[in-house]
Amino acid sequence: MHNLTTADRIAMYVGGGLVLLGTFAIGLLEMLLGSGHPVDGEGQIVHEALIPLEIRSYIILAGLLLWGLYAIYRLIGTTPARAETV
Numbered sequence: 001m002h003n004l005t006t007a008d009r010i011a012m013y014v015g016g017g018l019v020l021l022g023t024f025a026i027g028l029l030e031m032l033l034g035s036g037h038p039v040d041g042e043g044q045i046v047h048e049a050l051i052p053l054e055i056r057s058y059i060i061l062a063g064l065l066l067w068g069l070y071a072i073y074r075l076i077g078t079t080p081a082r083a084e085t086v
Contacts, residue, residue, distance in 0.1 A: 011070035018063030026056050 004012075030050055037045050049056075
């Protein structure tokens with residue numbers, strides 16, 4: 001972990017931050033400040049989220065997409081380490 005490149009840091013901090021924001025932070029916010037789940041006249045639960053589920057999904061997807069692009073970069077853009085012969 002001591003030889004991190006800029007691409008490594010971007011993938012770890014931005015990609016991981018987006019995934020954590022979309023899953024943990026928004027989930028915690030919904031639990032603490034979210035509205036209740038009232039039942040309408042037909043017995044259906046009405047779920048009104050503070051942050052729309054589409055936006056939350058796009059945040060998580062952006063983090064996963066960044067991780068995927070980073071994996072492709074590491075696979076194609078870097079040279080493998082060579083084994084040293086003794």
